[in-house]
Amino acid sequence: TCNPSDLSFIQGSYGIKKELPIVPGFEGTGIVVDADKDAHAQLLLGKRVSFNSHPQLNGSWAEYCVTNTNACIPVHSAITIEQAACMLVNPYTAFALFDIIKERKSKAFIMNASSGQLAGMLQNLAKKENIKIINIVRKNNQIELLKSKGEEYVLSSSEADFLIILKELIQKLGATTFIDAVSGEVSGKILELMPPSSQLILYGALTGENLNYISAKDLIFSGKSIVGFNLIKWFENKTMSEISEVTSKLQEKMVKGEIKTEIYKKVHFEEVNTSLVRYIINMSAGKIIIEP
Numbered sequence: 001t002c003n004p005s006d007l008s009f010i011q012g013s014y015g016i017k018k019e020l021p022i023v024p025g026f027e028g029t030g031i032v033v034d035a036d037k038d039a040h041a042q043l044l045l046g047k048r049v050s051f052n053s054h055p056q057l058n059g060s061w062a063e064y065c066v067t068n069t070n071a072c073i074p075v076h077s078a079i080t081i082e083q084a085a086c087m088l089v090n091p092y093t094a095f096a097l098f099d100i101i102k103e104r105k106s107k108a109f110i111m112n113a114s115s116g117q118l119a120g121m122l123q124n125l126a127k128k129e130n131i132k133i134i135n136i137v138r139k140n141n142q143i144e145l146l147k148s149k150g151e152e153y154v155l156s157s158s159e160a161d162f163l164i165i166l167k168e169l170i171q172k173l174g175a176t177t178f179i180d181a182v183s184g185e186v187s188g189k190i191l192e193l194m195p196p197s198s199q200l201i202l203y204g205a206l207t208g209e210n211l212n213y214i215s216a217k218d219l220i221f222s223g224k225s226i227v228g229f230n231l232i233k234w235f236e237n238k239t240m241s242e243i244s245e246v247t248s249k250l251q252e253k254m255v256k257g258e259i260k261t262e263i264y265k266k267v268h269f270e271e272v273n274t275s276l277v278r279y280i281i282n283m284s285a286g287k288i289i290i291e292p
Contacts, residue, residue, distance in 0.1 A: 024061050184207040192215050
């Protein structure tokens with residue numbers, strides 16, 4: 001599968017660095033054909049799994065891939081190969097972020113990059129819990145698309161009165177959490193509009209920019225905070241039983257179709273270069289699946 005994190009890695013701007021030459025790809029699916037001698041690894045032998053690639057070795061855009069045992073999740077038989085190939089990065093991130101939103105008891109939250117795949121999963125989870133979302137997109141045609149899917153509040157950050165309307169909605173809905181995939185100057189301005197004790201959770205940087213325009217007064221006197229979210233660290237901080245519990249809930253939602261990744265195209269290795277260009281131009285069209 002190709003994710004924005006893969007593109008950042010290829011460009012050399014991602015937080016994970018590997019020694020070149022290297023095969024990209026942070027997630028995938030396949031059959032375990034060889035395993036270590038320990039009991040957990042042996043249980044995976046012959047099973048279909050979704051996996052995160054090894055942090056130092058070649059990635060998933062290959063016929064064979066070596067990774068850690070704890071980076072492999074057995075896949076329910078009702079989940080398709082395509083959905084299994086996309087199961088770890090976006091679904092687990094959406095699930096983890098939504099858990100944070102619920103722990104913070106947020107009645108509403110703000111989310112940018114709202115036409116993306118991960119955003120769609122958060123939208124489905126929020127509907128089930130009756131939690132409101134202020135969706136932010138960059139293009140006006142994405143507003144109609146999201147509203148046709150049932151999203152009530154959708155704003156375009158390219159409009160001149162964007163921050164004025166956003167401030168009104170924040171006050172109306174009481175949004176106290178901001179799920180940020182974009183970073184940059186606008187993110188800081190959004191946090192400034194939010195009420196005391198609000199939190200910005202940064203899980204991406206699609207602009208390629210650092211966070212800025214952060215009010216020191218807000219952080220010191222209004223109790224606002226900024227935290228980063230990294231899925232690898234999230235997995236490392238969970239016990240095997242906690243991961244199993246999340247996996248069970250997540251795969252149940254995937255089987256029911258409550259969480260689903262839109263697939264734009266399946267391509268072979270020789271088509272990767274041209275397909276990546278199409279993916280960069282229109283990421284919201286769906287994921288590209290790379291198959292041998």
